[in-house]
Amino acid sequence: MRSTLPAFNEVWQQQFRSGVLKQIQCFPPESTFLIGCSGGMDSMLLLHLMSCLCPEKIRAIYIDHQLQSVSADWGQFVSDQCAVLNIPCIVELVEVQAGNLEHQARTARYQAYLKHLKPNEILVLAHHQQDQAETLILRLLSGAGVHGLSAMKQVDVREQFTIWRPLLNLSREQICQWAAQLNVQNIHDPTNLDTHYDRAWCRHELWSVLQNRYPKMQQALSRTSYLMQDADEILQEVLQQDLALCGSATELDLKKLSPLSNARQRQLLSAWMKGQDTYRPSFEMVERVLHEVIDSKSDAQAALHWNQYYYVRYQQKLYRLSSAEYRAEKSQANTSAQVICFDFNNNIEVLSGQYIAETAKIGLSTKLLNKELNLLMRQGGEKIHLHGRMGAWPLKKAIQEAQIFPWQRYTIQILSIDNVMLGVFTPKGFWLAQSEYCEVGGWQPNLIS
Template sequence: MRSTLSTFNEVWQRESRAGILAVEESVFTQKHFLIGCSGGMDSMLLLHLFYCLFPHRIRVIYVDHQLQSQSALWGEQVNEYCTQRDIECVCVRVTVQQGNLEAEARHARYEAFQQCIQANEILVLAHHEQDQAETLLLNLFSGAGVSGLAAMKPIDWRQNLTIWRPLLDLSREKISQWVKTLNLPYINDPTNLNVYYDRAWARSVLWPVLVSRFPQMQSAVSRTTVLMQDAEDILSDILAIDLQACVIANRLDLKKYQLLSAARQRQMLSSWLKSDQLYRPSYALVQRLQQEVIQARIDAKAALFCKPFWYVRFGQYVYQLSSSEYLAKKYDRIEMKTTMQCAKNVPFQLISGMFEVQSSSKMGLSWHLLSQELVLHQRVGGEKIHLYGRVGHWPLKKAIQQAEIFPWLRHRVQILQSDDVILGVFTPHGFWLANSKFCEPNGWLPVLVQQ
């Protein structure tokens, strides 16, 4: 064990990129580590080294993607290795969704990591130099920008997860040499040789061709990721300024957006579309947002779905909405016509929000209407209403437009009546009093207390 630790420290100091160890001291003195172990050569070496360095501060997670007939057996082998060394091991079975198998498997794996990691733990993964170079090239072939070419960071600080990749500057050849020297058991996954998969093809077919022409290609490509990470950090600083200026809450101010250069517009939209997802959207999706939504006519019903949000144009803003918000009309259950009774200081819930009857210091509804059965019916279109304080009857549609009630919420507008007399209109912006024989000074009004 002492020789292992000495060898590890020697190579670590000599070969790790400057700065990887310049992490807050608390990472090493206070934190514990969750080792992601697939049972392969790289992750078994990682597990062994961390067992030597931090024997009482590690746990292990094995993610079974259920894509191989032997995957459960591999998990048992990892668990047995841990049991012999009194290391806690968690085996998690995940279901990989349909689609790009490599991407969906990665997504399922990281979801498992996030569900299992504890507050005081850092996730440690065994990615190495060739993994890094492969990631850059595959991202390049897919048309990725600076973020994709930055590939994997040694220390990756995410919102709910911190990832450490301590072997990122070690070659696969050196890792293989260590594993043989230490006589570590490991698993050979046959999919690593299946050229149907992009990464396996790059490793088996592309790599030998490139290395035969450019022997130092792997380390050179890996260095490029460092430069791209610097560029990404600079870009992130600029993006933070642009997002703060242009995006408030969930809406993009198009007037401020249009003051940016075309390049900054694209980068800001790409970052906004990414939201809290792991990867940025494709360039084509950014173009669609620009062409189909931002550049649409101001009165057009322009919308684009980019998982998990809808991006909707309304006036001089583009709104980022959840599916439940944008598709509210589809999910809301509203009766065309119903009855209700109002009582003072008794809140009541409507589709447009929570209301409460309160006294009005100005004009309101007659008090004798309280506790009477009133009729509530949904707006169907074409209604004209004489709203209190305005001259004559107005199309309700025009009043809604002037109040800038979002189109995706207009189905929540409901009209309150007593017999055939319109008393007012419930909207997501509050209650609008109608001019009627039931209006009186110091009457009562439904007041919106919660949307």
């Protein structure tokens, strides 16, 4: 590692060395760095500084969103500058999907980063203090909570990769002066001046108004983001405790949820509904789950759809179901009768899962193996005499007693021969019916998946 940098003033030298160099040393020794470089002043300065500090551990990536005619030229500029500094450079073309342009461009950019990041490689971005303050303002105006107002972390450890923002405590003015002092070349993106975009509007319309009134606004907002990060960390600890108490990623126990305060219930539901997605549901959507689903009448089949999932209450639990799982009953409603044959060598697929024939102490007669058996959908009103129980009783009652979820009941199918019920396939396995075909040392279909 080089021990010197191009000359800059003593304050910046102390800030840079005590911050950036110390952070580099805190990362694992095998860490390398992928610098996201747009060609703008911030990222080009970062590129030059990193090339002085650890040239053997860095490479750069330029993401071409293909939204402007000159974007390829900018990619060439970044490549040329990297060549001068002897830094490997990737130019990656991405397709930006329709919708909110800023959001979709960011999504495409991070997908490209993820594509190229190597194991033990850290993504390094050039966000600075004004970026942080703008992010906090925009999230505040969108109604964000503690997590949103945490804005950007200097070291952001995520599930798939880590982001490092070494310039986050530097002001835009410091970066401009520093880049000029080091004669750092950069490009100018005209969209940064287009106030049609929220961030450009914040920077060029709102910023000066607020800063004229509050000259230290940028530093204050940056400090607020750090305080919110502390608050968010504490909140996450409480959320993890509440989630461990109340359930899992797919269900919540409402008996354990209800004693929590209203605030903790809302926060837990918000984080639980978010799951592995990027964004939490709105405050209004969480309130709807509370009032329309959780607080609905006990006999109601209330369900609320949000972000490709359905939220359904059954008895004293709240379930998070995929659209495919929730809607499967409708798609299978008209499944016609089938003929199936069992033997000891083949697996049989039915609606409730995959089964295999295995020997049992009490089971179906071996004479039924390799014979055509009828597989019928439940129509309602059927009765079943379960083996080992006294008398026949409604199949519906047996299903309720087994606590089979309403959205899974479409998978229940009846196995029969010559109008004699042999048993019932359910999500919880095969139920053997008492019949003339039961015998000691027979066989049964066993659920394997």
